[in-house]
Amino acid sequence: MANQDHPRDVSTPSAALGAPVRLERLTKRYDDVVAVDDVSLDIRAGEFVTLLGPSGSGKTTTLMMLAGFQEVTDGTITVGDREISRLPPNKRDIGVVFQHYALFPHMRVAENVGFPLKMRGVLKAEAKQRVRAALELVKLNDYGRRYPRQLSGGQQQRVALARAVVFEPGLALMDEPLGALDRQLREQMQFEIKRLQESLGITVIYVTHDQEEALVMSDRIAVMNKGKIEQFATPAELYNEPATAFVATFVGESNLLHGIGAGTRGGSMSILTAGGLKLAGRAPSPIADGDRIVATIRPEKLIVLGNESDMPVDLPNRIPVVCDEVTYAGQMSRYVVTAAGGDSFVLRVQNRPGSVTFCVGQALALMFDTGDLRVFPAEQLSGAGEPQDTQRPA
Amino acid sequence: MTTIESTAATTTLVAATVERPPPRKPKRAYRRDSRLLILPALLFQIAFFFVPLYYVAKQSLFDPGFTTEHYREVFTNPLYRKVLFQTLRLAVMVTTISVLLGYPVAYFIARARPLVAGIALLGVLVPLWTSLLARTYSFQVLYGREGFANDILMRLGLIDEPLPLMFNTFTAVSGMTHALLPFVILPCVAVMRGIDPSLANAAKSLGASPWKAFRHVYFPLTKPGLVTSVILTFILALGFFVTPVILGGVSEFTIAGLIQLQMQKTLNWGLGGALSITLLAFTAVIVYLYQRRYGLDKLLAGGR
Numbered sequence: 062m063a064n065q066d067h068p069r070d071v072s073t074p075s076a077a078l079g080a081p082v083r084l085e086r087l088t089k090r091y092d093d094v095v096a097v098d099d100v101s102l103d104i105r106a107g108e109f110v111t112l113l114g115p116s117g118s119g120k121t122t123t124l125m126m127l128a129g130f131q132e133v134t135d136g137t138i139t140v141g142d143r144e145i146s147r148l149p150p151n152k153r154d155i156g157v158v159f160q161h162y163a164l165f166p167h168m169r170v171a172e173n174v175g176f177p178l179k180m181r182g183v184l185k186a187e188a189k190q191r192v193r194a195a196l197e198l199v200k201l202n203d204y205g206r207r208y209p210r211q212l213s214g215g216q217q218q219r220v221a222l223a224r225a226v227v228f229e230p231g232l233a234l235m236d237e238p239l240g241a242l243d244r245q246l247r248e249q250m251q252f253e254i255k256r257l258q259e260s261l262g263i264t265v266i267y268v269t270h271d272q273e274e275a276l277v278m279s280d281r282i283a284v285m286n287k288g289k290i291e292q293f294a295t296p297a298e299l300y301n302e303p304a305t306a307f308v309a310t311f312v313g314e315s316n317l318l319h320g321i322g323a324g325t326r327g328g329s330m331s332i333l334t335a336g337g338l339k340l341a342g343r344a345p346s347p348i349a350d351g352d353r354i355v356a357t358i359r360p361e362k363l364i365v366l367g368n369e370s371d372m373p374v375d376l377p378n379r380i381p382v383v384c385d386e387v388t389y390a391g392q393m394s395r396y397v398v399t400a401a402g403g404d405s406f407v408l409r410v411q412n413r414p415g416s417v418t419f420c421v422g423q424a425l426a427l428m429f430d431t432g433d434l435r436v437f438p439a440e441q442l443s444g445a446g447e448p449q450d451t452q453r454p455a
Numbered sequence: 456m457t458t459i460e461s462t463a464a465t466t467t468l469v470a471a472t473v474e475r476p477p478p479r480k481p482k483r484a485y486r487r488d489s490r491l492l493i494l495p496a497l498l499f500q501i502a503f504f505f506v507p508l509y510y511v512a513k514q515s516l517f518d519p520g521f522t523t524e525h526y527r528e529v530f531t532n533p534l535y536r537k538v539l540f541q542t543l544r545l546a547v548m549v550t551t552i553s554v555l556l557g558y559p560v561a562y563f564i565a566r567a568r569p570l571v572a573g574i575a576l577l578g579v580l581v582p583l584w585t586s587l588l589a590r591t592y593s594f595q596v597l598y599g600r601e602g603f604a605n606d607i608l609m610r611l612g613l614i615d616e617p618l619p620l621m622f623n624t625f626t627a628v629s630g631m632t633h634a635l636l637p638f639v640i641l642p643c644v645a646v647m648r649g650i651d652p653s654l655a656n657a658a659k660s661l662g663a664s665p666w667k668a669f670r671h672v673y674f675p676l677t678k679p680g681l682v683t684s685v686i687l688t689f690i691l692a693l694g695f696f697v698t699p700v701i702l703g704g705v706s707e708f709t710i711a712g713l714i715q716l717q718m719q720k721t722l723n724w725g726l727g728g729a730l731s732i733t734l735l736a737f738t739a740v741i742v743y744l745y746q747r748r749y750g751l752d753k754l755l756a757g758g759r
Contacts, residue, residue: 130656150659151668163657167675176671180662224661 079107079264080141080231082127087136089122089288096122098288099136104266104281106231109258111267111275114285115311120268123285124234127266128157140232151180156225156233156263160240162217164209170196170220171205177228195227196220198257215246222254226261233258235267239274251278272312276300284308304345306355306437315357316406319439322348329377330436332356336402341377342434353439362433363408365396366426367417378434380427382406384419394418398425515728525729535713535730539737542710545624545699546692549631553688554681556632557639561680564640565647579640587634591701594630595621622704630698635691639684646680682749686742693738710734 082104089097097119104110112120125131127138129150138146145153164173171192178188196202199219209217218238225233238254239247255278258265269275275282276296283293284307292304303309310317320334322344330344332354342356385405386397393412396419399405406427410416419425515525529535564575582590597603598620605617620626650673658668696711703709710730717727 128656128660130659150656151662151664153660154662155660157657157660159653159657161651161653163651163653165654165657165672165676176658176663177661179671180667228662 078229078231078262081106082232082264082266083137083139084123084127085137085139087123087126087138088134089119089126089131090134095288097126100285100288100290101136102283102290102293104264107262107264109255109265109267109278109280111269111279111282112285113269113272113275113282113312115270117287118285119288120270120285121236122288124236124266124268127232128155128234129153154228154230156228156230158218158221158225158233158235158238160237162209162214162221162241164217164220164224166209168208169205170201170207170209170212173209173220174205174224174227177224181228191227195223198226198260199223199253214242215250218242218250219253222257226257226263230263232264232266235265237269238267240269247274254278276312282312284311286311300359302345303357303435306357306439306441309357309435309437310442314360314407316360316363316408318356318358318404320354320356322350322352322354322436324350329431332434332436334402334404336400336404338380338400338402338404340380340434341431342436343432344436346438348436348438354436355439355442356434356436358406358429358434360395360407360409362429363406364428365398365408365410365419366428367419367423377431378427378429380404380406382425382427384421384423384425387419387421398427511728511731513728514724515726515732518725522725525725526733528726529729529733538708538710538713539733541708542693542734543737545627545631545709546689546695548624548628549635549692550685550688552628552632553635553639554684557636557684558643558677558681560636561640561643561647564644565650576644579637582633583637587697590634591630591698594626594702598626621702624703627699627703627708630702631692631695634695634698635688638687638691642683642687643677643680646677646683650676678749682745686745689745690738690742693734 082102084100084102084104087097087100088095100119100123102110112123114120122131126133126146129145129148129152133146136146137144140153140155145155165176168176174195175188175192178191183191192205193202196205199222201216201219201223204212204216204220209220212220221238235254239250242250251274254265267275267278276299279296281293281295282299284291284299286307292299292308294302294304299308299312303312309315318332318334318338318340320332320338323331323333323339325331325344326341328343329341330348332340332342334340334356340356342358344354348354380400382398382400384396384398388395389412391412393409396408396410397405398408408427412418516522518524560575560579564572564579567575595602599605600617600619600621602620604620605614608614609617654672654676655668658672659665663671694711695709696715699709700712700715703712711734714727714730714734717723717730
């Protein structure tokens, strides 16, 4: 799960098992509700792709259409060279891992894992061999004779994983598979799933509403909102260069500033905030002068200085502020600061040896790089269902 | 000295109590309380079941001295053997048909939307609220010689003579099946509702056709409900009295009818008792064998 900036080269032979997946203009309509709206995705063989979004964003519906549990209203799904949009689920050869494991309670672990082989008429001796290999892969070698209810949640999910890959599908779908586990186990399982996926070279489409999980596990993330894909990019791109206000606020923590556009110069966009600050940022989509905007900036991109005179004068984004609130949170401290016009910011500072700490009432100065302030049309947020509280406590 | 000693003893006792709060005592008290809860029902059961049963059993063996005559009669008289066999056959038929009819209905109810499921359940339950006797006699009105069914068929000219729809195995089976269907549907619905709906999807995603998903996953998981249904229906069918006697037409149709005949008409309590005990023994043996083969404990061994 290391290098997010450079997705693994998936064209190597180790990715033999993985199948490329293409969704073209995929749509799901219920009566007059559009659950999935014209979604297109091009997923490489062996890639780990996460559909991330709030509930009701259409991510699960998309997954259900991929699995064949929901009918496709419009559009096509291609896995490898097979067009599967209209095939019944049992003809799709896709491994599915369910949120609540969906292990068969009346079958032993080995029978559960052997089930897809039995359905495919694999000979008993070979099936036994493959079940053993699959259980080894998830480190449950000695659990074959147990019943699912005799296993812990994490072990059950591993059995579900083994069952979903034992028949060597080119694609595995995972629907919030770690949602029912506690935090510590979840982190461990994230690693396990990644390891499994990489060692098999299988393509994985993963659904979660947990943005941290998505960032940690994925090669690329498709952020969904209201049935549409807001952005499909690597975790680093998503975090550092969000394409929409929704992405900026849904993925990670952001400071939000309301204001109006005040002209472009070169690659940067000037804005005038509600509190009267004139700042420079980057706008992914063009914005006219005077249009209402929202601008976002990550708390850790804000550089804070104890004294305004310390600051290089030629930077465009310099803001004198007063410290309002200090929260000590161990490895870092969290500050809420407010500018004279009322614009307030949350920022986080690492507590390193020798780092300065500030106190309430202290006058400070903020600065940040133009590229870190992202400017979006305001209607992107008003249309975004329930915009998340951007100032979640650290 | 004694005072000090006893104080010391008390202190030790107190210390011991403080150190090890006795967890067992309240538990035991709770257990004793919960045992008391069944007392009223137990007394009731003794007064109105075990004592009468004891007298029935006694009467079948003592007349007035010890005798096996009644049992010999039961097992050697070809009529009784025939009726016993007929009763068993009837119970097996009724159970089989009830399960075949009831299981799909249960499946439908378990998967239906709440409103639809509610209406369907009501449809299953309403017959239970109607007097069994009234229902049984209404069968007669419909299917008797001069009944509604024959009347229609005659008027339509489809038949010239009224069909013998009543007083045979067919009507007895129909009437009993109708009366016993809820005992299949209700336990099955309860079990089916407890089955995780994603299991069927899991089976399909793993390559199972809808039929195989049913056969290998859904059906085995409904077995506890099915076993309960079969046992309930079978036991009730074996001892069923009103419906088979009225719809079967003669008292000799089932063991229950025969028992009633002995007890009330010929006043041969010894023979009636022997028949009752034999029926009870048969039921017990069959249920025991069935439990051993398909027992709930077995089914639940791997269960949820």
